[in-house]
Amino acid sequence: MIRIVALTEAGARLGQQLQAQLRDSELWVKPKPFADKVQGAFTDGDALILICATGIAVRTLAPVLVSKHDDPPVLVLDEAGRFVIPLLSGHEGGANEWGREVSNLLAAELVITTAQPYLQPVYSVGMGCERGCPEEHLRELLMACLEQAGLSLGNIQSINSIDIKTDEVGLITLAESLDKPFQTWNAETLNTVDHLLNSHSDYVFKTVGVYGVAESAALIGSSKATDREAELVLVKQKTAKATCAIARSYPALG
Known part of the structure; x- marks a missing residue:
């Protein structure tokens, strides 16, 4: 209470x-x-x-x-x-x-008076897309999401997706052009954050084994960077070809 x-x-x-x-x-x-x-x-x-x-x-x-x-x-x-x-x-x-x-x-x-005051959050982007989605489309979606969340590219630590997108050219070239790490995670890892998702898609689960690629990947990318549980700051945004979400976590204090 x-x-x-x-x-x-x-x-x-x-x-x-x-x-x-x-x-x-x-x-x-x-x-x-x-x-x-x-x-x-x-x-x-x-x-x-x-x-x-x-x-x-x-x-x-x-x-x-x-x-x-x-x-x-x-x-x-x-x-x-x-x-x-x-x-x-x-x-x-x-x-x-x-x-x-x-x-x-x-x-x-x-006003934190204990050790390591004013910690900066770690923001990570999660993205999913159809096969062959152009980099330009992904970039436009990402920039729109950053604007909606009140963030800039400088705030973002990494771009993340599911491991079946390891060879997705659009996502790879997007991350390279923005000088951000592109990280992919397997379904088992992504499913550990099911309880933090804003939405669950049975269709996506039947297709790739997770209930949401963008939100799950964003959460895992952020939590792995700090070893702390993450939270969504922008829930899944969707176009006809791609999805994007943003999560953050804070480094441990002390």
């Missing part, structure tokens, strides 16, 4: 915004008694978003801290929603990763 705690009216408005976007969350506005309520939620293992000064958060939680291996994650936000600070259990409890998700929701600045 996520407990969002606000102490001011401005904080309450920010809390309402977060509650609408976060599953299994509950907003507490000026709870009384404040310390008892917050300490109780923390002790019960609830993740906390405290919209207040860091000093208040520290003084409130200090009496109930156990260890970084046992304490739930805690984020502190200013009432304007400009900054997100993972306060407790940054590594072990996942507060750093969670803070990144919340900062993305708010378009806020993530």
Whole structure:
């Protein structure tokens, strides 16, 4: 359970915004008694978003801290929603990763005070196409997808597909012309990210053994680069001849 705690009216408005976007969350506005309520939620293992000064958060939680291996994650936000600070259990409890998700929701600045702050995401492209698809067609699709995702070619680490496309000339020449690695993955590897796909195609599965080439390949390309689970930032986009998706992952902290 996520407990969002606000102490001011401005904080309450920010809390309402977060509650609408976060599953299994509950907003507490000026709870009384404040310390008892917050300490109780923390002790019960609830993740906390405290919209207040860091000093208040520290003084409130200090009496109930156990260890970084046992304490739930805690984020502190200013009432304007400009900054997100993972306060407790940054590594072990996942507060750093969670803070990144919340900062993305708010378009806020993530302030990580643990080792290796401000990690840059690794973006990977996944593409599928019919046999003999021209490089020009693939390039146009890729550029349209990058624009839609708000990214540039400089953000992209690799172009990925299924192993039956190892000799696909259009994909090979596209990657070479963009100076990007072209990587292919077998169906067994691609199927490990089925649970992360936005869409599943039974037709594609019957044809090549995976439920989606572009999304799966993008996810695997990104996750293999960081050894971390990836997420889709642009779901499969389709033309008459090709598909394209974009995924990202973050390097491990610490």
